Amino acid sequence: MFPEYRENDVSVLTFNLTWNCPVRCSYCYRAMTVSQSNKDTLKIESLIKECKIASEYGIKEYRFSGGEPTSLGNALFEYADVVFSITGQKPVLMTSGYHIDDAWLAKARGKFSAIAVSVENPLEPLQKVVNNKRILEIIRQNTCDELPLSYGLTMITADHFKNIPQIFDLLYENVDKKFYPQLDYPCLKSLVEPSHTQLEELRESTAHVYKNYGVIPYYFVYLVGSLLWLEEDCRRVNINLHPEGNYQIYDSLLERWQVEYRWQNYVLDQQSTSAICNKCEWLDSCKHHPFWDLRYDWCKIRKSLFEGIYQGLNIEQ
Template sequence: MKDLGQCVSEKNIRKKIYTVSVGVTGRCNCNCTYCHYFKSRSRQKFAYDISDSQFDIYMRFIKLCNEYVDGKLSYRFSGGEPMVLGERLFKLANKGFSITNVRPFILTAGKAMNKSWVLAAQNSAISHAFVSVENPIFPDSGAPNPKRIVHLIKEYNTDKFPIRAGVCVIPTKAFRNLYDICAWFLDELGYIPLICEINYDSYQRPTENEWMDLQKVLYDVVHDFGSVTPLNLFSSIIPEYAYGGDDPYLFELNLENSYNLSQDNLGNKIEEVIKGVHTVSYQPLTCPQTECPWQDVCSHTKWYWQCDRVLSREEKLKDYCRFKRISSDAYYKVFVDRDHVETECSI
């Protein structure tokens, strides 16, 4: 009999989903203490918006990707905070749609969301908005109040312009409160947004007690909510469950143009460029634990699990492995074998 890891790894049930995140501004109207974007950037130095020429290059890249990649592709505007662009955000959306024939969506903190903005967005090419919402138990002091943001989502969400809670980032101290956080969102909105750890340059290693908290609570979360609403938990660690068996990839195009995209290399070396972006974003993982039941869905990782400005690659991968085992064990116990014994092997 196949185990859960083998099932979700089969090619015929894992459709590839590509999302390109386009950084359209370095400005932001929030001051989240854990913000990874400004962890390694100066707010003053990066308080500028994307140029028209760079935007055109990024849109051409997306257009060509849509022709070459073997899966569904979408793209979003992020930052910084895309809402600070004002009317230019809608102009960029319309221009992007005219080039790519794909409507963008936005990832926003929602602080500036009001009726006039929503009406303008409805009349633009923006397809929908995903709003980052703080957890209600340990909200960050520099972020918008989660109760206010949830109120705005409920007030302005429509079929014509969907506005949904897109992501909730939780600190390690909130692992023990994960069930209550999920229950709050379900009660308020009827669904649970993507729940993820704080990562990139703001990552902090969980303590042993926090690891134990996560292990204890995850089973209850998956058991009680998994059959009620789609669960998207720790998607960079267990994308095979977070996206219902699909195979998601997120590529980030920043203001610095770190991939050195240009009209020239897009015109002459597009396949090489796409392959390079993919390789940098998702690095192969060679694990010595060949008997691990989750190995089939552990062949590559998002780049920040193998690269950290503070921790060593070995330390970061050990945490990735522990996250993977704890999360996979919870799903397996709920949906396959409730007597399953937790996995002990480690990278």
């Protein structure tokens, strides 16, 4: 392998099958940075080649993302079969649900290990291209072993921090408490800094949710990662293959994988020598820096989240 590789980490190969997306959420980093005239679709030859390489390196998790991967139509199901036949793993599908209807569900049976559908805040959807009520109903009525529908990200703006317990309960009860929602903050494209009152509301809401439900596996993961990864000293290392068939400027999966590790190590080294971080009481918990940067402008939100989590779990910091 390479010197930075760590056996216990979870490395994920994400196939961005196309940049095309009919939804184009206002908070989506990709929607704003990729031209919609770009109609490239990952070629099946590239999928086969990279699956063979990844499988030999022991990568265990494969995802389809984009753009909107369901834009591929029936080819999506063929691609899922390719991943399974080469790697022995069914891919995770990440989707807005735009193309999901009864006919789609019939074809998707047994093809994916998870179908993570990003749903909007039921109190005030940010994007209305996908009907949120309809997609919540589809998830509620259809999730089963053959159609493992689950929640992708639900973006919560700062004016709704006070409503997090209500939003969490609505989504959780929609699926008869079979799986948790995944709330997050829209901070990738641009950051709107919450007010002092909103940060307090985030802390209080988080404490309430953690008190009621215990550890939530994925909760504002852009900002704080996952407590499960932290507990097991495990990192998630995501490698993206683009529709054009490349790993951005890198030639091979191995090269891109190593670069991801090197950046993660670089950021953690920066943090360990940072005067700001060394004065921060959350240094031991703050280990997730997915964008190769410490992003100090996110710290107030991180601190409210950590305070709420520890308070809700009744853990002394």
